[in-house]
Amino acid sequence: MSVVNLSPALKSLLEAALCEHYSAPVSIQRVTPLEGGLTNRCLRIDDSQGGRFVWRPRSQVSDAFAISRSREAAAQSLAATYQLASVPVCQLSEGLLVPWLEGESLDPHSAESQAILIDLLVRIHSMEGRLDTQDVRTQCQHYEQQLTLAKQQTLKQLRDRRQWQLPTDPLAPVVCHMDLGSYNAVIQPNGEPCVLDWEYARLGSACLDIALFCRANGYTPAQVVSDYCALRCIEGSAPVRQAVEAWLPFADYLALCWYEVGATLYGLSTYQEQAQRLYRQLAGMDES
Structure with a gap:
């Protein structure tokens, strides 16, 4: 599986969000593309705490499909209150970070x-x-x-x-x-x-x-x-x-x-x- 290099600025933003999520220092160890998902082109993020997350970027592709990450974050946050989804970690102008789900x-x-x-x-x-x-x-x-x-x-x-x-x-x-x-x-x-x-x-x-x-x-x-x-x-x-x-x-x-x-x-x-x-x-x- 190929490895993706995040831009230094985005990597810093995501690590800051993960530090707040864990209330502990953390670093991103590995970023790999997920298979499938034409409209998303999402990335899996593995961190130094052993956690896994999915980065759902905003891009030309998501804009072409009329996808709003802020609308997505609101919907998933609502669903999380009904135990139907995981709580998003953070929503940035660059995209949405959510937990990786095993199942x-x-x-x-x-x-x-x-x-x-x-x-x-x-x-x-x-x-x-x-x-x-x-x-x-x-x-x-x-x-x-x-x-x-x-x-x-x-x-x-x-x-x-x-x-x-x-x-x-x-x-x-x-x-x-x-x-x-x-x-x-x-x-x-x-x-x-x-x-x-x-x-x-x-x-x-x-x-x-x-x-x-x-x-x-x-x-x-x-x-x-x-x-x-x-x-x-x-x-x-x-x-x-x-x-x-x-x-x-x-x-x-x-x-x-x-x-x-x-x-x-x-x-x-x-x-x-x-x-x-x-x-x-x-x-x-x-x-x-």
């Missing part, structure tokens, strides 16, 4: 993991706190602006042809994670689940978040909504399921724009392939 990943295809993930989704939606809001159309527009004019025109033609209408939600706005997949949750050594990666969290539509959750984990609304409503003591799941199904095209279009931005930034064929698949699906060229 086992979840298998989205197992019934046990599905139950855990739905319970986590309900717990997130039950949190009370003040977070920023952002309309899904605004987020899509930001992504579109990162693309070439030709690509923007192609997407506009798709929107004009499909003419999607925003659904009417039967549920009040809630705190949404917006990316709750099995890849963003771990079972800690104490047996408790913990949620990672709060960079897209905001106050928004519960039904959109359920739609994104279904897509992220390969679930259908029928698999999720009944259990979700039961856990939230919502009588009558049919209106919720209908709203979630109506949000699916918006969830897919948001993912399409996200993959297009990723392909533009990094030229990764896998992201371009995903974007093409979603485009065909939304254009009605595929049955899926």
Whole structure:
């Protein structure tokens, strides 16, 4: 695994934050890139106290994906009060430092993991706190602006042809994670689940978040909504399921724009392939 050299100024800032965290002298011993994470390009930091942390930088890439580290820090701090996340160590203008979490990943295809993930989704939606809001159309527009004019025109033609209408939600706005997949949750050594990666969290539509959750984990609304409503003591799941199904095209279009931005930034064929698949699906060229 390659080793990363932090700038002296950033290294000094992070060591000062860690000294305050430990209330003891500490130095950064090793910095290595984490695998995956297109939008984050995060780094793992090992220190002289034996601790491990994750540095989540602000960068041109995070700006392209409309990621605010201060918004992320607020969301994760809120989740930490509900024992759903770790408490951030510090938030700087350069990025966010959070604890490294040991644990086992979840298998989205197992019934046990599905139950855990739905319970986590309900717990997130039950949190009370003040977070920023952002309309899904605004987020899509930001992504579109990162693309070439030709690509923007192609997407506009798709929107004009499909003419999607925003659904009417039967549920009040809630705190949404917006990316709750099995890849963003771990079972800690104490047996408790913990949620990672709060960079897209905001106050928004519960039904959109359920739609994104279904897509992220390969679930259908029928698999999720009944259990979700039961856990939230919502009588009558049919209106919720209908709203979630109506949000699916918006969830897919948001993912399409996200993959297009990723392909533009990094030229990764896998992201371009995903974007093409979603485009065909939304254009009605595929049955899926």
